[in-house]
Amino acid sequence: STTPNTAAKAAGKLYFGSATDNPEFTDAPYLAILSNQATFGQITAANSMKWDATEPAQGTFTLDAADTIANFAMGNGQLLRGHNIVWHNQLPSWVSEGNFDNATLTSILQNRASTLIGHFKGDIWDVVNEPFNEDGTMIDFVFTETIGPSYIDIALKAARAADPSTKLYINEFNIEFPGPKSTAMQNLVKDLKSQGTPIDGIGLQSHFIVGQVPSLSDLQANMEAFTALGVEVAITELDIRMLNVSIPEMEFEEMLAQQKVDYQNVITACNNVEKCIGVTVWDFTDKYSWIPGAFPGQGAACPWDDNLVKKPAFDGIIAGF
Numbered sequence: 001s002t003t004p005n006t007a008a009k010a011a012g013k014l015y016f017g018s019a020t021d022n023p024e025f026t027d028a029p030y031l032a033i034l035s036n037q038a039t040f041g042q043i044t045a046a047n048s049m050k051w052d053a054t055e056p057a058q059g060t061f062t063l064d065a066a067d068t069i070a071n072f073a074m075g076n077g078q079l080l081r082g083h084n085i086v087w088h089n090q091l092p093s094w095v096s097e098g099n100f101d102n103a104t105l106t107s108i109l110q111n112r113a114s115t116l117i118g119h120f121k122g123d124i125w126d127v128v129n130e131p132f133n134e135d136g137t138m139i140d141f142v143f144t145e146t147i148g149p150s151y152i153d154i155a156l157k158a159a160r161a162a163d164p165s166t167k168l169y170i171n172e173f174n175i176e177f178p179g180p181k182s183t184a185m186q187n188l189v190k191d192l193k194s195q196g197t198p199i200d201g202i203g204l205q206s207h208f209i210v211g212q213v214p215s216l217s218d219l220q221a222n223m224e225a226f227t228a229l230g231v232e233v234a235i236t237e238l239d240i241r242m243l244n245v246s247i248p249e250m251e252f253e254e255m256l257a258q259q260k261v262d263y264q265n266v267i268t269a270c271n272n273v274e275k276c277i278g279v280t281v282w283d284f285t286d287k288y289s290w291i292p293g294a295f296p297g298q299g300a301a302c303p304w305d306d307n308l309v310k311k312p313a314f315d316g317i318i319a320g321f
């Protein structure tokens with residue numbers, strides 16, 4: 001029987017991967033699955049490379065937790081996706097308070113990019129995470145307020161200078177289908193390209209809902225709208241949640257069957273787009289999914305269940321490649 005990363009590579013993709021987090025590193029049966037390169041060829045740290053975790057005070061870098069994950073990936077021959085350099089969430093308070101002028105905040109951002117990317121290297125980096133509102137305007141936060149939209153250009157240039165061989169991405173949700181947010185991201189890519197800012201790819205997070213996944217044709221056409229601009233794409237945080245997990249057993253079984261179809265469609269879309277380089281699930285097991293914490297009552301979003309047993313979604317992934 002085949003496994004996701006093996007299937008992805010056979011289909012010409014770079015990897016199939018998973019996010020993971022440090023508290024999970026005490027769970028030996030979990031790690032036995034995560035470490036298997038036939039199953040996962042790429043790892044993303046779900047939290048430990050974020051700003052609050054890595055620079056809790058200005059100029060004080062705490063990289064041990066992230067090193068645990070980076071070393072695990074390296075030891076298992078897995079690619080590393082860095083996540084992330086600048087985002088409006090999980091900022092330490094010393095940054096979010098915004099007590100800096102433009103020049104100082106610019107150098108703080110450049111220092112973070114060069115320190116993190118210089119340390120971890122990483123094969124791919126989500127340099128900028130979630131820059132847009134749903135209507136396609138830019139998120140208002142300390143970086144847009146103090147520097148303006150050019151914080152994105154500053155971050156990407158500092159990232160390229162730190163490691164010319166890592167792929168630089170902007171990562172976002174609700175841009176997996178046509179709409180104002182996807183259009184805004186396409187316009188940003190055009191602007192960055194025209195001004196010579198380094199940008200290699202766009203990450204499509206893909207936090208979806210069972211039965212409400214965009215159609216295969218929308219997923220595919222939307223990816224192609226990006227790749228036509230000269231960037232690659234990746235599915236970076238895939239999970240497909242049930243809106244209600246407290247349902248009768250028979251209904252749950254039906255949801256699992258729909259979830260399998262949904263996973264298969266997402267994988268097929270990436271498979272059909274040459275410059276979609278790979279797919280990452282936002283952890284592989286319901287045991288450690290972020291969904292119940294972020295969306296109370298919802299869950300069962302991952303391809304392995306709470307007991308580390310494969311769900312029908314696993315077969316959907318294999319079938320999609």
Ligand code: XIL
Nearest residue numbers: 046047083129130171205237282290
């Ligand atoms: C989530 C983590 O999985 C959670 O553990 C944390 O509490 C909040 O952040 N989009 C992203 C990820 O880009 O960084 C988020 O990760 C999920 C949504």
